[in-house]
Amino acid sequence: MSRTHSDDSSNVTARVVLVGSPNVGKSVLFNRLTGRYVVVSNYPGTTVEVARGQARIGETVCEVIDTPGMYSLSPITEEERVARALLLREQPDVVIHVVDAKNLNRMLSLTLQLLEAGLPVVLLLNMMDEADRLHLYIDHRALAKRLGIPVIPASLISGRGVEELKNIVSEYLSARQNRDLSSAD
Amino acid sequence: MSANISPLDRIATYPPPIEEAVRAIEDLLSDGYTLSRRAIALLLLQHDEEIEGTVRRREGEERFALIAEHIHRAQAHYREPLGMVILAHRQRQAQAIAQEVVRHPLKTGSGIAEWVGRVCMQPLTGIPILLLVLYYGLYQFVGVFGGGTLVDWLENGLFGTYINPFVTLWVKRLIPFTPVQELFVGEYGIFTLGVTYAVALILPIVGTFFLMFSILEDSGYFPRLAMLIDRLFKKIGLNGRAVIPMVLGFGCDTMATMVTRILETPRERLIATFLLALAIPCSAQLGVIMALLASHPGALLIWALTLISVFLLIGWLTAKVLPGTPATFHIEIPPMRLPILSNVLTKTYARMHWYFREVFPLFILASVVIWLGQITGLFDLALHALTPVVRLMGLPDATASAFLFGFFRRDYGAAGLYHLQENGVLNGQQLLVTAVTLTLFLPCIAQFLMMKKERGLKTALTISAIIFPFAIAVGTVMSLILRLSGVEL
Structure with missing residues (x-):
């Protein structure tokens, strides 16, 4: 499926890439953002192909790219290789790292690695509903402060957090645009 | 929300021999990689073949030999492969951060769902x-x-x-x-x-x-x-x-x-x-x-x-x-x-x-x-x-x-x-x-x-x-x- 950004990509001005380990909800987010449907399941490994779609986030028309699951930037499996190659090739304007809030201690390693790589990361803590049910309390503000990036609690299956995410991404993109403009002066 | 934290505070750090190698390799790399030079240096230390190929092509064999020298020197400090060392350090810091921000309940939840899940995996009940x-x-x-x-x-x-x-x-x-x-x-x-x-x-x-x-x-x-x-x-x-x-x-x-x-x-x-x-x-x-x-x-x-x-x-x-x-x-x-x-x-x-x-x-x-x-x-x-x-x-x-x-x-x-x-x-x-x-x-x-x-x-x-x-x-x-x-x- 080598569908590159063709057709009406002329007005696409930003590229948003979704990353994260398998089965954390990247495809749900993709569907929520783009209104397209890719199969979502409670089963790791469902996305092996790269899905692309468009979303309007704030004023910006974004190309949204869903990637196969990856545990780290050092690929072991074919799908991880695909995901990393995508990150390297696509020069994303925003990387949304989707994590399972319940297993934060296993997930943050990739966040650190993405930051290390200098990528513009937004962290989405998905499955907050399940974390709540387990009585896990997650201080997302402290986490945002510690990492220096936006951290958004969400429960994608019911749509919670999607609007906030869009706002943050939109802010991010316009801030960057302003920065680019001022540095061009 | 983007606070004024210096970039180095928010990312993982590694023990001195590795940090030194990273700095040295960073200096040998030219600009224009999609990933930061720090990340490229770390991936090189982890013997990532794809990245090695790219760097070799971009920087030339001579420069790559210098890089390899730094990698070799860093490796001499450890018995296990550098990849493992780096992974372990990053993992530890990630876990430390997680511990700071997550408060666990006193006892782990043992709801019906978890019980059903467990029962499905044990051969005696699972089959x-x-x-x-x-x-x-x-x-x-x-x-x-x-x-x-x-x-x-x-x-x-x-x-x-x-x-x-x-x-x-x-x-x-x-x-x-x-x-x-x-x-x-x-x-x-x-x-x-x-x-x-x-x-x-x-x-x-x-x-x-x-x-x-x-x-x-x-x-x-x-x-x-x-x-x-x-x-x-x-x-x-x-x-x-x-x-x-x-x-x-x-x-x-x-x-x-x-x-x-x-x-x-x-x-x-x-x-x-x-x-x-x-x-x-x-x-x-x-x-x-x-x-x-x-x-x-x-x-x-x-x-x-x-x-x-x-x-x-x-x-x-x-x-x-x-x-x-x-x-x-x-x-x-x-x-x-x-x-x-x-x-x-x-x-x-x-x-x-x-x-x-x-x-x-x-x-x-x-x-x-x-x-x-x-x-x-x-x-x-x-x-x-x-x-x-x-x-x-x-x-x-x-x-x-x-x-x-x-x-x-x-x-x-x-x-x-x-x-x-x-x-x-x-x-x-x-x-x-x-x-x-x-x-x-x-x-x-x-x-x-x-x-x-x-x-x-x-x-x-x-x-x-x-x-x-x-x-x-x-x-x-x-x-x-x-x-x-x-x-x-």
């Missing part, structure tokens, strides 16, 4: 649960309800009594030429065979299957099944991760062949591809065979046992033949969840839609091809060629057409078989032999194309060249054993 799932989910719901009640209602009721006679009447009235009439409403006609098979036979069966599959998938049962079968799989050279494509294979082998990408080694991918092509029946096939054999429970049992044996035997043999070590296994075990109805329905619909769009044109094409074959006599020629093979397996000549269909798609062949059974041409023994042979065949042309895409033409051809004679051989041996033992099924 009976698996059997229950298979009996009620697959046999009762898909086989008896989907393949029996629904098909009966659609095929005999709706199509048999109302639609087909009506269409036949009008086609005959409007088109006076018999050969053209045959194309639409003949024995293998576009309407009487293609459309009827697709809508009245395959649709209800595949629909009920996908519904059940989606419910199980969303509940989180499959990863637990993977854990349960992991031990068994290790014996045949696959790790539990390979259960993922195998389980998906019961939905569609073609998709599953694509999913073998998640396996780590080429060896595993090859074994999995082969087993998918040979011994994993896809949804359509599974459904039709359930429906076919539902009235012969003994035959159904032998069919299942035969396939499991073939799967294990061939898996074990392939693992012996192909050199290599089994890879390690880790799978995320998501929590058990109550599936959300709308998600299940959307997914079932998306899959049915996709399946239907793929098979419907093919069924119609098959009708046209068969019609052309009949007019030119090629169809009869092919049937004649197949007749000795069919006889070898102790089957009536009429089954030759089911096998011929089977070359198109296994489910199409199985559907043809369904017809034969309805007409009482086959006894229990013969049904069983045909069902086993057809299941072992390559599922469909689409899967062959996918194998070619993922594994290369040579491998795809080799796999096919092994599968067809093997399927027929198994059918022949089975038929012999059945006849000699005189078992009534």
Whole structure:
């Protein structure tokens, strides 16, 4: 499926890439953002192909790219290789790292690695509903402060957090645009 | 929200020998990598081959030698590979951050969902649960309800009594030429065979299957099944991760062949591809065979046992033949969840839609091809060629057409078989032999194309060249054993 950004990509001005380990909800987010449907399941490994779609986030028309699951930037499996190659090739304007809030201690390693790589990361803590049910309390503000990036609690299956995410991404993109403009002066 | 934190505070740091090497390598790298120079340096320290290649190309051999020197010097400080050291340090810092921001409850929750999840994974309770799932989910719901009640209602009721006679009447009235009439409403006609098979036979069966599959998938049962079968799989050279494509294979082998990408080694991918092509029946096939054999429970049992044996035997043999070590296994075990109805329905619909769009044109094409074959006599020629093979397996000549269909798609062949059974041409023994042979065949042309895409033409051809004679051989041996033992099924 080598569908590159063709057709009406002329007005696409930003590229948003979704990353994260398998089965954390990247495809749900993709569907929520783009209104397209890719199969979502409670089963790791469902996305092996790269899905692309468009979303309007704030004023910006974004190309949204869903990637196969990856545990780290050092690929072991074919799908991880695909995901990393995508990150390297696509020069994303925003990387949304989707994590399972319940297993934060296993997930943050990739966040650190993405930051290390200098990528513009937004962290989405998905499955907050399940974390709540387990009585896990997650201080997302402290986490945002510690990492220096936006951290958004969400429960994608019911749509919670999607609007906030869009706002943050939109802010991010316009801030960057302003920065680019001022540095061009 | 972006606070003024200096970049270095927010990212992982490593012990001095590594940090020194990182700084030195950073200085040797030019600008313009997508990733930061720090990340590139760290990946180089971890011996990432892809990145090594890129850097070598961009910086030249001379500079790369200098970089390699730094890597070597850093490595001298550690006994384990640098990759491990870096990974461990990053992991520790990630965990420390997580500990800062997550407050755990005093006691870990032990809800019903967690208990159910655990029980599914333990062999003592997991295997009976698996059997229950298979009996009620697959046999009762898909086989008896989907393949029996629904098909009966659609095929005999709706199509048999109302639609087909009506269409036949009008086609005959409007088109006076018999050969053209045959194309639409003949024995293998576009309407009487293609459309009827697709809508009245395959649709209800595949629909009920996908519904059940989606419910199980969303509940989180499959990863637990993977854990349960992991031990068994290790014996045949696959790790539990390979259960993922195998389980998906019961939905569609073609998709599953694509999913073998998640396996780590080429060896595993090859074994999995082969087993998918040979011994994993896809949804359509599974459904039709359930429906076919539902009235012969003994035959159904032998069919299942035969396939499991073939799967294990061939898996074990392939693992012996192909050199290599089994890879390690880790799978995320998501929590058990109550599936959300709308998600299940959307997914079932998306899959049915996709399946239907793929098979419907093919069924119609098959009708046209068969019609052309009949007019030119090629169809009869092919049937004649197949007749000795069919006889070898102790089957009536009429089954030759089911096998011929089977070359198109296994489910199409199985559907043809369904017809034969309805007409009482086959006894229990013969049904069983045909069902086993057809299941072992390559599922469909689409899967062959996918194998070619993922594994290369040579491998795809080799796999096919092994599968067809093997399927027929198994059918022949089975038929012999059945006849000699005189078992009534």
